[in-house]
Amino acid sequence: xxxxxxxxxxxxxxxxYIGRNLAEQGWQVRIVEIKDHIAxxxxxxxxxxxxxxxxxxxxxxxxxxxxxIWNWLNKFSQFEPxxxxxxxxxxxxxxxxxxxxxxxxxxxxxxxxxxxxxxSQLKKSYxxxxxxxxxxxxxxxxxxxEEFANLLWEEDYKPYxxxxxxxxxxxxxxxxxxxxxxxxSYYDKIHSNKYEALPKYGYTALFDAILDHYNIKVxxxxxxxxxxxxxxxxxxxxxxxxxxLHTGAIDELFDYEFGPLGYRSLRFTKEITxxxxxxxxxxxxxxxxxxKKYGYTRITNYGKLPIQNHLDYQVSAKEYSxxxxxxxxxxxxxPTLTSQDKIILEKYKxxxxxxxxxxxxGRLANYKYYDMDKALxxxxxxxxDILRDNQ
Ligand SMILES: Cc1cc2nc3c(=O)[nH]c(=O)nc-3n(C[C@H](O)[C@H](O)[C@H](O)COP(=O)(O)OP(=O)(O)OC[C@H]3O[C@@H](n4cnc5c(N)ncnc54)[C@H](O)[C@@H]3O)c2cc1C
Numbered sequence: 001x002x003x004x005x006x007x008x009x010x011x012x013x014x015x016x017y018i019g020r021n022l023a024e025q026g027w028q029v030r031i032v033e034i035k036d037h038i039a040x041x042x043x044x045x046x047x048x049x050x051x052x053x054x055x056x057x058x059x060x061x062x063x064x065x066x067x068x069i070w071n072w073l074n075k076f077s078q079f080e081p082x083x084x085x086x087x088x089x090x091x092x093x094x095x096x097x098x099x100x101x102x103x104x105x106x107x108x109x110x111x112x113x114x115x116x117x118x119x120s121q122l123k124k125s126y127x128x129x130x131x132x133x134x135x136x137x138x139x140x141x142x143x144x145x146e147e148f149a150n151l152l153w154e155e156d157y158k159p160y161x162x163x164x165x166x167x168x169x170x171x172x173x174x175x176x177x178x179x180x181x182x183x184x185s186y187y188d189k190i191h192s193n194k195y196e197a198l199p200k201y202g203y204t205a206l207f208d209a210i211l212d213h214y215n216i217k218v219x220x221x222x223x224x225x226x227x228x229x230x231x232x233x234x235x236x237x238x239x240x241x242x243x244x245l246h247t248g249a250i251d252e253l254f255d256y257e258f259g260p261l262g263y264r265s266l267r268f269t270k271e272i273t274x275x276x277x278x279x280x281x282x283x284x285x286x287x288x289x290x291x292k293k294y295g296y297t298r299i300t301n302y303g304k305l306p307i308q309n310h311l312d313y314q315v316s317a318k319e320y321s322x323x324x325x326x327x328x329x330x331x332x333x334x335p336t337l338t339s340q341d342k343i344i345l346e347k348y349k350x351x352x353x354x355x356x357x358x359x360x361x362g363r364l365a366n367y368k369y370y371d372m373d374k375a376l377x378x379x380x381x382x383x384x385d386i387l388r389d390n391q
Contacts, residue, residue, distance in 0.1 A: 003026070003028065004022075004026070004027045004028070004243070005027065005028045005029075005030070005242065005243065006019075006027055006028075006029055006030070006242070006243040006244070006245060006386070007030050007032060007224070007237045007242050007243070007244050007245070008030065008031045008032070008244075008245045009032055009033075009224035009225075009228075009245065009246045009247055009248050010031070010032075010033060010034075010040060010224075010246070010247030010248055010362065010364075011031050011033040011038040011039065011040060011207065011211065011218060011220075012039065012041060012042065012247060012363075012375075013040060013042065013362075013372055013375050013376055013379065014040075014361045014362030014363075014365075014375050014376075014378070014379045014382075015031055015033075015245065015247045015362070016038070016039075016040075016207055016210045016211055017072075017210075017376055017379040017380070017383070018245060018361065018382060018386070019031050019211070020211065021383050022215075022387075023213040023215035023216045024213065025387075026215065027215060028217075029213075029215055029217070030217050030219070031211070031216060031218045031219070032219050032222050032224040033218065033219065033220050033221075033222065034221070034222065034223045034224070034248070036221045037220065038204065038207045038208070038218060038220070039203050039204045039206075039207040040247075041057040041058075041060070041363075042055070042057075042203035042204075042206075042207070042372065043055075043057060043203065043204055044056060044060075044202045044203045044204050045202075046202075047270075047272075047302075047315045049272060049313075050272055050275075050311060050313040050314055052275075052302050052303060052308055052311055052313070052314045052315045053202050053302065053306070053308065054270070054302045054315045054317065055203070055300075055305075056268075057266075058266060058268070058317075058319060058333075059084075059285070059286060060203065060372065061082060061084045061190075061191070061196060061198065062079070062195075062196070062197055062198065062199070062372055063084075063193040063195065063196040063197075063371070063373065064193055064194070064195050064373035065193050065194045065195070066373055066376075069373055069376045069377060069380070070194075070195050072376075073206070073376075076206055076209040076210050077199040077200060077201065077205065077206040077209060078199075078200040078201075079195075079197035079198065079199055079200060080197055080198050080199075081196065081197050082196060082198045082281070082305075082306055083189045083191070083281070083282055084189060084190045084191060084285070085098060085099070085188060085189050085190065085282055085283065085284045085285070086098075086190060086284050086285070086286040086287070086288055086298075087099060087284035087286075087287055088155075088156050088160075088288040088290060089287065089288065089289050089291070090155040090156070091155065091290075091293075092151075092154075092155060095108075096284075096287075097109075097156075098188045099188070099190065099284075099288065100181060100182070100183055100187065100188055100189060101152060101182045101183065101188075102184070102185055102186055102187050102188055103122075103183075103184075103185060103186050104188055105152070105182075106118045106119055106148060107119075109148070109151060110148075114144070117144055118144045118145065121142050121144050121145055122145060122148075122184055123184065125140060125142060125145060126184055130183065130184055130185065130187075130192075131181035131182060131183050131184060132181065132182055132184060133180060133181060133182070134152060134153060134157055134180055134182060135174045137152075137182060138153060138174065149182075152182065153174075155290065156288075156290050157172075157180065157290075158172050158290075159290040159291055159292060160288065160290035160297065162292070163290065163292060163297050163321060164264065164321050164334075165264060165321075165336070166321065166322070198305075198306045224237075224246075224248065225248075225252065228244065230355055230358075233354060233356055234355065234356040235355060235356070235357045242357065243357045243359070243386070243390065244357060244358055245359040245360075245361060245382070246358070246359070246360050246365050247360075247361055247362035247365050248364050248365065249261070249332060249364040249365070249367075250345070250349075250360060250364070250365050250366075250367055251344070251348060251367075253348075253352075254348055254351060254352075256326070257347075257351070258344050258347040258351075260344075261335065261336075261341050261344055261345060261348075262335070262336035262337075262338055262340075263324035263332040263333060263334060263335055263336060264321055264322070264324060264333055264334040264336060265322050265323065265324040265325075265328075265330035265331060265332065265333050266319055266320065266322070266331075266333045267319075267320045267322060267330060268317045268318065268319055268320075269317070269318045269320070270315050270317050270318075271315070271316050271318070272313050272314070272315060273301070273303075273313065273314060273315075273316045274312070274313060274314075275303035275309070275311045275312055275313055275314040276301075276303065276304070277309045277311075277312075278309075279303065279307050279309055280307075281307060284304075285300065285301055285302075285304035285305040286298055286299070286300050286301075287299045287301070295320060296318040296319055296320050297319050297320070297321050298318075298319040299317065299319070300316065300317045300319070301314060301316050302314055302315045302316070302317065303315075334369060335363075335367050335368065337367075345367050359382055359386055360382075361378060361379050361382035362375055362378070362379065363375055366378065
């Protein structure tokens, strides 16, 4: 039996996936987590007053096409199929529009004849395509398509992006939105992956099961950086040389030597509201407010996510976007990835490459937005590196 050891910073998906796989191969795994809970950004807990399960860092829906990752997760929890749908409030129309956008949006925005003409023009202009990006639609030479695209841009994408990223709407670069699709059909859900689901008993319970292994020791409320040093080009923890996997922020790991990396942060305020007991699967559960007159960007109604129709009251969380500052107690949410950030990141990566026994993985260490499944596939690659380097 091997007796290899590793210290892992962070009990989110990245740390838990790599830790569990190494533990099953006989490694002694010590997971050190700065927060007082496991599950990283996926952490959920039941609100004491209402009994409502709430995702504490914003709504998280698992979706993937990766069979291997899906099968791995299903070893630790049952999953309930769930399709995320959101709705956006269009100020000019004083009405809600289901998101993702598609032919249903055209029909709600325009009278019957005009809607028919726009849909027919969309089909003719983009044959064989299931979705088209907003910039593509805005570049269309067809006036009808252009009118539709401009409405979406002015009502939703431009003000929402400005609010989310703290920009003046004039500065919002249309190219940011290349990945935001408008469906060439009546498809109105956010994701279109093979699997989209929520862990039946919540994410924290899923993480409890993943971390429940005799070779894994989890230490909560402990900042790994307090006991970590790099000496003679190698990682040492508690004064002893060790293999070390960091899933926390790369700039913090090196004490901001090359400057801080930029992030947007989020803040949530919770309210108790009456639960809509008639909620059905597929009803929108996140309300989006792009217009700047609302201070918040979204409200998530947790009675609908997952569906908790047995509750009389639920928790609704308002989401506010702000700049991240190192000394504040706001967390790192979305990397800003400016050209300056990219230059700084390269310097940290070069430094990390020179340290023996140091591995970086996850959204904070790689300074990258990953959906959960992409964080897991990236963790799978890091796991292979660790195993290959330490045979
Ligand atoms: C608002 C929001 C909504 C999202 N919704 C979705 C969604 O619906 N679907 C989806 O697929 N993805 C979603 N994501 C992405 C998802 O959150 C990430 O994919 C996931 O968090 C990646 O896991 P991770 O382990 O890399 O990072 P994390 O979950 O952040 O885990 C890193 C861990 O390291 C710990 N740590 C950091 N520094 C230290 C230190 N010094 N010492 C010890 N521990 C430390 C942190 O406390 C944290 O627990 C969303 C992201 C955001 C911001």
